[in-house]
Amino acid sequence: MTSHYKSNALNMDIFLLALAAFFAGFVDSIVGGGGLIQVPALFSFMPGTAPATLLGTNKMAGIWGTTVAATRYMKTVSLRWSMVAPAAFMAFAFSFAGAFLVTHIPPTYLRKALPFILVAVAIYTFKKKEFGADNKPVFSGSKETYMAMLVGAGIGFYDGFFGPGTGSFFMFLFVRIFGYDFLRASAAAKVLNVACNTAALIWFGYSGHVLWMLGLTMAVCGVGGSILGSHLAIKHGTSFVRKMFLGVVVALICKTTYDGFLK
Template identity: 40%
Template sequence: MPPEIDTLALVLLVLAGLTAGWVDAVVGGGGLVQLPALLLMPGLTPLQALATNKVGSIMGTSTSALTYYRRVGPDLRTAAPMAIAAFLAAVGGAAVASRIPAAAFTPIILVACVSVGAWTLARPALGRTTALRWEGRRHVAAALGLGLLIGAYDGVLGPGTGSFLVIALVGVLGYAFLPASAIAKIVNFATNLGALAFFVPHGAVVWPLGLVVGTANLVGAYIGARMAVARGSAFVRVIFVLVVGALVIRLAWQTADQYWI
């Protein structure tokens, strides 16, 4: 453990990991809590925080993915090609993470989140039941494209990836919220693994912190996944709207700070 990190900072990091694991398991977006907590740890560079965040996230997503797999049975025809594409894109995204400023993405993501949040609120029936828009090759092609796009984003930045996956699976492919969240966990596991495939050999991970936050994330993920399965798509939809709202507020704050004169 880095010597400059005190007990209070560790306690706050554990709480952030628990919260992030729960949020990620239900609908994604736990990085909105976990990554900022790591960025506040003294002595960590932004790249180390990003890499260490992936350790915590992959421990949580592996737990929630397994829970969903046993209890929901996610559609592997979608999850498998999407996860493979996302893994490869995340490796490439991580390779350029230190070269692309996060501020370049913020305004675009903000507009997308506002649009998605408004669209979800305006359509109460959205995501209640699964009604796939395509079958066969067109469905696989769409899943591959979405996996590439979101996987690259997760490699470069990360926060909100789980929510973006749910957005894509519900809004583009036509899944209900609960099966979309189940598939998203498998794909998110792949994106975390892809990013770590780059970060670990380059020594960017601070392992003691990663294991601490990862253990907390794992516990939160187990609780969140079981709660989501028990309460169904309506519950996941409510949490989704709240998380997207939080993402919009955070991105709006970042954008205002960036252009404030």
């Protein structure tokens, strides 16, 4: 009887984690921030599992949905690969370095500073009604490439070292620095996010911190959410993505404030 009850409870936990992965994939495919849903779910339903293993499983579950979303965007939205590809390489390298460093230095101060950074991002986006509405690239040629590599390195390192809101930060910077609209910024952010997640997954997998079967189950659901989310983003365009971006940033402010000061 007890064994049967535990089995049912385990199945329910897996179902709820799969559901969380679907919604995480949906949100992440549009504006990033899927980890806001998926990571707390993993920590809630698997409290006895090592944090590094839960983070590794999260990367395993999330990378496939992000890859599918990136592929769908690339079929519809034109990207400047002379800029995106070098930036993705830097994001990969520095995400790996950040993941390595976090095993030696905890991100305590960054955790406390993050809510204030996100508040500034939210206020700027809300006040600038035209922000991200039109695609008006600011840079071109090698200057754009070098600037993108700096963004890839900086946010890539942040993703490996800490992580929450990586996709949203990529989007904001592509709009603010490069003059992209939100739809093109989302497409570029997905490519760089795939690079970051791949680097982190290699590290966690090598360290033995991935629950592969659970990660694959959640990945299938995450892909479903990503297909739906990227379809809606492409269909409804920049205005829809901007509203989703603001919603996710506000949610990130609440979550990171709780983690940094109230937990």
